[in-house]
Amino acid sequence: MFTNEEIASFNELETSLYNFITQNIEKVVYMRIRELADETHVSTATILRFCRKVNCSGFSEFKVRLKLQLENEKSTVIKSGQHSITEFFERTLTGNIEEKIKKAAKVVTDAETVIFIGIGSSGILAEYGARYFSSLGTFSMYIKDPHFPIHPHILNDSVTIALSVSGESNYTVRHINQLKQEGSKIVSITNSKHSTVAKISDVNIPYYVTNEWYENSNITTQVPVMYILETMAREIYKINENKNRD
Template identity: 25%
Template sequence: MRQSPVLTEIAAAIPNLRKSEVKVAEYVLKAPEQVMHMRIVDLAQEAQVSEPTIVRFCRGIGCNGFQEFKVRIAQEMAVANNIGQFAIAEDDSIEDICDKIADTTIQRLHQVKSQLKTKQVAQAANAISAARRVEFYGFGASGAVATDAQHKFFRLQVATAAYSDPHMQSMSAVTLGEDDVVVAISQSGRTKDLLHTVQLAQQHGAQVVSLAPANTPLSLAADLPIHINIEEDTEQFTPMTSRIAHLMIIDMLAVAVTQRRGPEFAEHLNAIKRSIKSLRLEN
């Protein structure tokens, strides 16, 4: 069984924890580097809970006890320190820049894979497969993902469109119905205009699939959320690794929908390949 990054798992579990366990979770998330060097009695004292509460909390997130919990935190902190969000220095060479971006992207994709709930992907793929129409909504870098998704699903004989303008999204949302699906894509999960159009689509009966971090307004509003938890420094750079992670999930959905079409659908895909062959130069 795959293990999710423990800090991400703790954050996602908070709404379902007891009040005493929430105290433990909040302290751990605030000071993970200190916690991995603490004794159980120290953490109990700092979080103002009992030692049995600490043990119950650890087991609740899949650890056998406090020692295993500390090991998982130490492992996660080591990865974060070695291959974290890249920081570009003024004297970095082009080789340094390439290494930092590539290594960070690879690490983040592994992170998304480790915490991905495949049941969420399956439910979303089922909804898309059965939909009369599928609309993809996103802004900025997420708008580029929406456009890529529209291109992929168009080839699968899905009636689809992608919109990155709030007015177009609103007009699209009110034309949808019970047989339609919206896929809302957001790195932050907190974009006001996107939340507005999602609510409009739901008011008219459409199902909403979200690609966003867990416990954000968008993922909580969605009918079928797919949680993608990536923290990025967006003050200096356009979201990079989250965009690539979203593209990866779109590919998973496209392949899952293709599989649901059955083996006879392969001829349709081959026909598309043949249709564009003449547009390419021969070797």
């Protein structure tokens, strides 16, 4: 329902409104504009401006579009793997993702310690990322426990690579805040640059594919994350090889 261009145009208040709506669609379609304003702590004028930005004449039309989206989601059609890959290549690889990967790789090569974090399927890929990086000569660790003891002097010269599809996981946000406060630089890989995780990161690499859910499970493709992790690891390897030759 929301295009990349529309999301990019949101200011801070509109972004928080967007996050609430996307996470509470079934509730929002039955709310009055004043109820939504009270729930999200924004003015009705902000909500109307938000509606106009997504090409709706007002809140009533916006709710109609939300209801149509809900009806479409109830008749879930699982997209083919080819569709997901094509979408990633068309939306992301035509942008500046390679530049962002190189920037992230530079941050990693400047650090002494590399930490991967994530939860759920992102946690599985974080563990894979730590192994893949280590295989190419950049020793990395995957930490799933936010209370895992790490000496402060290690975190002062570290980089944390955080994986999150939504970028709104409370667990991941809290974990990032803890590591950031101890001095770790944050590189995040998320599905949108407007998420909380993306905004509190030093470097964010967004990949923009359609979120997919089946019942209560997020089945959004993780192929873009694999691509980004492996490309970043190879870029880090090249940088280190050039340093060694010099």
